[in-house]
Amino acid sequence: METRELRFFVAVAEELHFGRAAQRLGMAQPPLSRAIRQLERRLGTTLFDRDSHRVALTAAGAVLLDEGRAALDAVEAAERRTRRAGSAEPGRPGLVLAVKAGASTDLLAKLLDAYAAEPGAVAVEVILCGPGQQETILRDGRADVALLHRPFDAAAGFDTEELLTEDQVAVLPAGHPLTANDQLSLADLDDLPDLPRPRWPHPDGSYPEGPGPEVRDHTQLLQLIGLGRTLTIAPDSCRSQLREDTVAVPLRDAPRVTTVIAWPPHSRSRPVADLIRTATRL
Amino acid sequence: METRELRFFVAVAEELHFGRAAQRLGMAQPPLSRAIRQLERRLGTTLFDRDSHRVALTAAGAVLLDEGRAALDAVEAAERRTRRAGSAEPGRPGLVLAVKAGASTDLLAKLLDAYAAEPGAVAVEVILCGPGQQETILRDGRADVALLHRPFDAAAGFDTEELLTEDQVAVLPAGHPLTANDQLSLADLDDLPDLPRPRWPHPDGSYPEGPGPEVRDHTQLLQLIGLGRTLTIAPDSCRSQLREDTVAVPLRDAPRVTTVIAWPPHSRSRPVADLIRTATRL
DNA sequence: CGGCACGATACCGTACGGGTATCGCCACGT
DNA sequence: ACGTGGCGATACCCGTACGGTATCGTGCCG
Numbered sequence: 001m002e003t004r005e006l007r008f009f010v011a012v013a014e015e016l017h018f019g020r021a022a023q024r025l026g027m028a029q030p031p032l033s034r035a036i037r038q039l040e041r042r043l044g045t046t047l048f049d050r051d052s053h054r055v056a057l058t059a060a061g062a063v064l065l066d067e068g069r070a071a072l073d074a075v076e077a078a079e080r081r082t083r084r085a086g087s088a089e090p091g092r093p094g095l096v097l098a099v100k101a102g103a104s105t106d107l108l109a110k111l112l113d114a115y116a117a118e119p120g121a122v123a124v125e126v127i128l129c130g131p132g133q134q135e136t137i138l139r140d141g142r143a144d145v146a147l148l149h150r151p152f153d154a155a156a157g158f159d160t161e162e163l164l165t166e167d168q169v170a171v172l173p174a175g176h177p178l179t180a181n182d183q184l185s186l187a188d189l190d191d192l193p194d195l196p197r198p199r200w201p202h203p204d205g206s207y208p209e210g211p212g213p214e215v216r217d218h219t220q221l222l223q224l225i226g227l228g229r230t231l232t233i234a235p236d237s238c239r240s241q242l243r244e245d246t247v248a249v250p251l252r253d254a255p256r257v258t259t260v261i262a263w264p265p266h267s268r269s270r271p272v273a274d275l276i277r278t279a280t281r282l
Numbered sequence: 283m284e285t286r287e288l289r290f291f292v293a294v295a296e297e298l299h300f301g302r303a304a305q306r307l308g309m310a311q312p313p314l315s316r317a318i319r320q321l322e323r324r325l326g327t328t329l330f331d332r333d334s335h336r337v338a339l340t341a342a343g344a345v346l347l348d349e350g351r352a353a354l355d356a357v358e359a360a361e362r363r364t365r366r367a368g369s370a371e372p373g374r375p376g377l378v379l380a381v382k383a384g385a386s387t388d389l390l391a392k393l394l395d396a397y398a399a400e401p402g403a404v405a406v407e408v409i410l411c412g413p414g415q416q417e418t419i420l421r422d423g424r425a426d427v428a429l430l431h432r433p434f435d436a437a438a439g440f441d442t443e444e445l446l447t448e449d450q451v452a453v454l455p456a457g458h459p460l461t462a463n464d465q466l467s468l469a470d471l472d473d474l475p476d477l478p479r480p481r482w483p484h485p486d487g488s489y490p491e492g493p494g495p496e497v498r499d500h501t502q503l504l505q506l507i508g509l510g511r512t513l514t515i516a517p518d519s520c521r522s523q524l525r526e527d528t529v530a531v532p533l534r535d536a537p538r539v540t541t542v543i544a545w546p547p548h549s550r551s552r553p554v555a556d557l558i559r560t561a562t563r564l
Numbered sequence: 565c566g567g568c569a570c571g572a573t574a575c576c577g578t579a580c581g582g583g584t585a586t587c588g589c590c591a592c593g594t
Numbered sequence: 595a596c597g598t599g600g601c602g603a604t605a606c607c608c609g610t611a612c613g614g615t616a617t618c619g620t621g622c623c624g
Contacts, residue, residue, distance in 0.1 A: 001361045002284050004581095018602060031582045033602060043361065045368025052589050052601050060368035063551065067360030067423070070548050074356040078349035079283045079325065086327025086342035141349070156441050156547030265438030266352050269345065286612095300571060313613045315571060334570050334620050 003075050005039045006068045008032055009047065013065045016055045070139075077141025077264070085269075094122030095271045098143035100153075101128035101217050103234075104259055105241055107164055107282070108147065115278045122271045130216065131200055138262065144272055149235070150258040158262040161280050166236040168254040172247050173228040179247045186233075186253055195231045198224065222246060235259070285357050287321045288350045290314055291329065295347045298337045352421075359423025359546070367551075376404030377553045380425035382435075383410035383499050385516075386541055387523055389446055389564070390429065397560045404553045412498070413482055420544065426554055431517070432540040440544040443562050448518040450536040454529050455510040461529045468515075468535055477513045480506065504528060517541075 011021040012032070022029040040047050047061035057065065084096070099108055108126070115121055127143055134146040135154055147163075148155050170189055172179050178188065189195075196212035198221055207214045213230050215221045224230045226245035235257045239248050261279045263272055293303040294314070304311040322329050329343035339347065366378070381390055390408070397403055409425055416428040417436055429445075430437050452471055454461050460470065471477075478494035480503055489496050495512050497503045506512045508527035517539045521530050543561045545554055 001357055002286060003357070004284060006357070006360070019600090027581095028583055029602075030584085030604080034604090035581080037603085043365055043368060045364060047364075050602070052603090053591065055602085058368075060364050063367040064360060064364040066548050066550055067356070067363050070546075071353065071356035071360045074349070074353035075283055075285070075288070078288070078346060078353045081349050082327060082329075082342050082346040083325055085345040086325060086340075154547075157439055159438050264352075265436075266348050268348055301569090310614055311571075312573080312615085316573090317612085319572085332571070334572090335622065337571085 001039070001042070003072060005035060006072055008035050009039060009064060010068055010072065012036060012048070012055070013057055013061060016057075018055065073140045077139065080141035081144065093125035095145065095275060096125045096127060096143040097275070098127045098129055098134040098137045098146040100131055100134060100147070100149065103149065103218075104147055104164075104237060106237055107259060110282055111275075111279055114282060115275050118274055118278055120270065120274060124275070128217075133203065134262075136203060138264065144267065144269070145261060145263045145275055148260050148262050150260055151255060152257065155260060155262050157265070159265045160260040160262045161276060163259045163261055163279055163282065164237075165256050165258045168233050168251050168257055169236055169239065169248040170251055171222075171225055171232050171234055171238065171242065172249060173225055173231075174245045174247045176228065176247075179249060181249060183252050184249050186251060189231060189233070192231070194228070198230045198232060283321070283324070285354060287317060288354055290317050291321060291346060292350055292354065294318060294330070294337070295339055295343060298339075300337065355422045359421065362423035363426065375407035377427065377557060378407045378409060378425040379557070380409045380411055380416040380419045380428040382413055382416065382429070382431065385431065385500075386429055386446075386519060388519055389541060392564055393557075393561055396564060397557050400556055400560055402552065402556060406557070410499075415485065416544075418485060420546065426549065426551070427543060427545045427557055430542050430544050432542055433537060434539065437542060437544050439547075441547045442542040442544045443558060445541045445543055445561055445564065446519075447538050447540040449538055450515050450533050451518055451521065451530040452533055453504075453507055453514050453516055453520065453524065454531060455507055455513075456527045456529045458510065458529075461531060463531060465534050466531050468533060471513060471515070474513070476510070480512045480514060 008021075008025065011025050012018060015021040015024065018033055018036075019029050022032040025032065036047065043060075043064075045060045046058055047064060049056045049058055084093070112124060112126075115124065127137060129137060132153060134143070134148055135156075135158075137143045138146045138158065146158075148160070170178075170184050172195070176195070178184060181188075196210065198212045198215045199207050199210050200215060201207050213224050215224065215230075221230070221232055222241075222243055225232065226243055233251065233254060234248075236248075236250075242248060261276060263276065267273070290303075290307065293307050294300060297303040297306065300315055300318075301311050304314040307314065318329065325342075325346075327342045328340055329346060331338045331340055366375070394406060394408075397406065409419060411419055414435065416425070416430055417438075417440075419425045420428045420440065428440075430442070452460075452466050454477070458477070460466060463470075478492065480494045480497045481489050481492050482497060483489055495506050497506065497512075503512070503514055504523075504525055507514065508525055515533065515536060516530075518530075518532075524530060543558060545558065549555070
């Protein structure tokens, strides 16, 4: 199976419409139809149930959509990482690390310092990304290593090492009545009319429905908290980054959060191994 | 990047010889050379250092070899699993489970029985494979689920659930002097001139060097132990399968072995989820 | 210094991927 | 009921890029 065919298939499977899929692929509809038919012939299976007015995935098609996306990610990762390894003049980033923007700043600083002191250290580029995007970025090769937060980020498919386990705190506007408590429970934070939970974008950029404000990054989030418009739950170590107009209150019953360093299981590269070793020794 | 190019690249990278690689690919050498050059141009990187008498991987080439193999496995897996899902007439195997031949027989039997009793259970095909092959088979899509033994099998890149942890025993020929002990240590089994360790084949089918007998499966192994030609270390549960001419002796200091059920992290399929749920409830 | 092993280059034919035009089918509207 | 429009399939054409054969250039070996 060629990646071109897989890309065709995924486009049709996502659009469930040959015309739109062809448009997305920048081609005409007939060759697309033909390519899919040919793919079906070669696989010996029909992938779509279609008449002139409905296109639907068969069971086999659903399997290929899952597996095919993973395969395309793997190919894309191979391509990107090779490109990066190729253009490795000293000074250009030899290693890309994905972290959730605003999280674990002190741990991150310690890690980068310690690694830079290692013999054979290469330049590290840090990608700051929204919650839940590190997995994607690590999977498709834009990053080589990531810092994830269990149990919130899925580390499925990666090798990991635990670095740090912390309690969580509620981050609230300074002066809010709840800040009078020296401890809170998760239930206290549910359904507060004045402090609805913020809404983070999905991977596709769309926002879920709800009353809370839409946020894109942690700076924005902290500003909104300071303005008394929302609240958030964060690892204890976030205290060091709080502004004067926000307050952290320990949570009695929030799950403890573990920061782990994650990497694709076949990374045999020297810099990745060095960085991981450095991290585990912190 | 197309999978065809990746296959070309991997062939050359493994042979380090354009002529032989072309032969392996069933094509002539010139188009292969050209395809590699073109791949290098598109990636903007040289992948091989070559003159007329030596071909060697560059750093970028080494990266692409690792990542490319993984990507090809993923594509192959997508293809195989789709084919399997497509030809799913009731009766044909809907689920393939890879287990190390001869290991965990009783656990396996319980699992298969329990799963068969589930509503919505599909036919399960069991693949018996040599040690260390389950990962490959699971990765390239010939199996959907595998039973692995930690810490011996690498579960890197898969999701896992622990099922059972056991101590290990030494399996020896009946009547051998060592069987007089009611406990042994690993050191007692090293460098026994009369009982050299068996040699298992590598994934490519070749055998490592050494004095021990070459074995392909556990039946053969047990027979050779019975004949007093070798010994092995195995989980406690293997006792139920021993022959009369072999004896198990507990090991004081062998690492405990954990049987885990493993699956590719993106399996969203109903039968896989059912089987895993069944396994964790045993 | 001649022979050889090997990768690169040159050149050619063909098969396949993509485009345009058109058909066939079904749902819907009036 | 019939016309219309939307959509996937089919028919046909064309360009390109992939693979094959022949040959070259080069460095190693005897």
